[in-house]
Structures are given as structure tokens and as C-alpha cells.
Amino acid sequence: QVQLVESGGGVVQPGRSLRLSCAASGFAFSGYAMHWVRQAPGNGLEWVAVISSDGSNKYYGDSAKGRFTISRDNSKNTLYLQMNSLRAEDTAIYYCSRGPRGYDSHLDYWGQGMLVTVSS
Amino acid sequence: EIVLTQSPGTLSLSPGERATLSCRASQSVDSSYFAWYQQKPGQAPRLLIYGASSRATGIPDRFSGSGSGTDFTLSISRLEPEDFAVYYCQQYGRSPVTFGGGTKVEIK
Numbered sequence: 001q002v003q004l005v006e007s008g009g010g011v012v013q014p015g016r017s018l019r020l021s022c023a024a025s026g027f028a029f030s031g032y033a034m035h036w037v038r039q040a041p042g043n044g045l046e047w048v049a050v051i052s053s054d055g056s057n058k059y060y061g062d063s064a065k066g067r068f069t070i071s072r073d074n075s076k077n078t079l080y081l082q083m084n085s086l087r088a089e090d091t092a093i094y095y096c097s098r099g100p101r102g103y104d105s106h107l108d109y110w111g112q113g114m115l116v117t118v119s120s
Numbered sequence: 121e122i123v124l125t126q127s128p129g130t131l132s133l134s135p136g137e138r139a140t141l142s143c144r145a146s147q148s149v150d151s152s153y154f155a156w157y158q159q160k161p162g163q164a165p166r167l168l169i170y171g172a173s174s175r176a177t178g179i180p181d182r183f184s185g186s187g188s189g190t191d192f193t194l195s196i197s198r199l200e201p202e203d204f205a206v207y208y209c210q211q212y213g214r215s216p217v218t219f220g221g222g223t224k225v226e227i228k
Binding site (some may be wrong): 035037044045046047050059061062095101103104105106107108109110111112113 | 121153155157163164165166167170171176177208210212213215216217218219220221222
């Protein structure tokens with residue numbers, strides 16, 4: 001069965017960096033675009049970024065542009081989100097998800113989410 | 121970006137009743153690029169509907185989606201106890217992908 005498991009979250013000070021990982025299993029990871037979506041406490045969903053199946057194309061939401069970098073290692077079936085210059089407003093649960101249609105896709109499987117708290 | 125406005129914010133209904141959730145887009149959306157998700161407390165969202173009207177794998181047929189252009193609807197024909205949750209709409213036809221603010225379906 002498809003499984004997506006995030007790791008790497010925690011508490012970080014404003015201005016610092018953090019890297020999230022998402023380990024995928026149960027499907028041909030290298031054949032799918034992958035997305036990050038976040039959800040601030042008590043709030044709705046916000047799309048963060050997408051990466052193509054081969055990693056050659058990446059797109060970001062406005063809140064992530066210039067600070068976050070999405071990447072993947074298909075040999076390890078793992079998706080990453082490097083987050084730099086973190087701000088309090090980046091505090092959220094971060095979900096990795098699979099996009100069966102590529103960049104412009106619904107999201108058919110989601111990880112359980114990883115909480116990132118930006119606080120001094 | 122396309123703004124999605126969901127209404128009502130909260131829907132109070134009893135098990136067995138029909139639920140009708142609305143999502144209005146600020147610009148026309150190709151219905152092929154429209155989805156609905158369900159989220160329960162402490163859980164990740166779950167895909168219900170994609171392409172405006174196609175049910176995802178394993179989704180019961182009491183869930184149905186419809187709409188086109190700027191107006192989309194999620195209907196739940198007869199609410200089961202496990203259907204009380206928050207529902208989000210999503211458009212993925214124009215970058216950036218955007219989600220609605222959610223409709224909470226609560227037990228009356």
C-alpha cells in the first residue's frame with residue numbers, strides 16, 4: 001500500500017533552517033510528481049511546492065519562493081523540503097502528497113504530517 | 121491567484137440528512153482540475169472527488185461532486201457518523217494551486 005512518512009520537523013528559532021524528509025513506499029516513486037502542502041494551526045490548507053517526477057522542474061507558492069527548496073532522491077524514494085530563513089508564520093503541519101497527474105494534479109495520497117514550530 | 125470561497129462555514133446536520141457544500145471560484149476553473157477533500161481532527165486530508173465529479177478509490181457513492189465554471193458542489197446524500205468532518209475544495213488548473221477555507225460539517 002502507498003505510504004508517505006514525513007520526518008525532520010520540530011522547534012526552530014526564527015531565521016534558522018530546517019529540512020523535512022518524506023519517505024515513500026508502496027508505489028513507483030520515480031514516476032510521480034510530489035507536492036508539499038502545509039496547514040497552520042487551526043487554519044486551512046496551503047499549497048507549498050511541487051517537483052516533477054524526475055526532479056527537473058519545480059514550482060513554488062508565493063510564501064515559499066526564495067526561501068524553500070523542494071528536491072527528491074529517486075534512488076532513495078525520498079522527497080525533501082529545505083526551509084531557510086524561517087518565520088513565525090511558517091509554523092504549520094507540513095504534508096507531503098502524491099500528484100498522480102503531475103504538477104496540475106489532485107493529491108491522492110498524503111503523509112501523516114510533520115509539525116514545524118518557529119519560535120524563539 | 122484563484123480564490124476559492126466555501127459556504128457555509130459550518131453546517132449543522134443530523135445523521136441521515138443530506139449535506140450540500142458549495143465552493144465558488146473567483147475565476148472560471150476547468151472542471152477537470154477541481155477536487156474535494158475530507159479532513160478529520162488530527163488526520164491528513166483524504167481525497168474524495170477529483171475532476172469535479174469522479175470519486176476517488178474507496179469513496180462511498182453517497183459522496184458526489186458536480187459543477188462547472190465558478191460554482192462547484194459536494195453532496196453527501198445521507199450523512200453517516202464518520203462523515204462529520206471538515207471539507208476542502210481545491211483547484212489545480214491554474215498556478216498556484218489553491219484551496220478553499222473549508223466547511224465544517226458538525227452534528228446537530
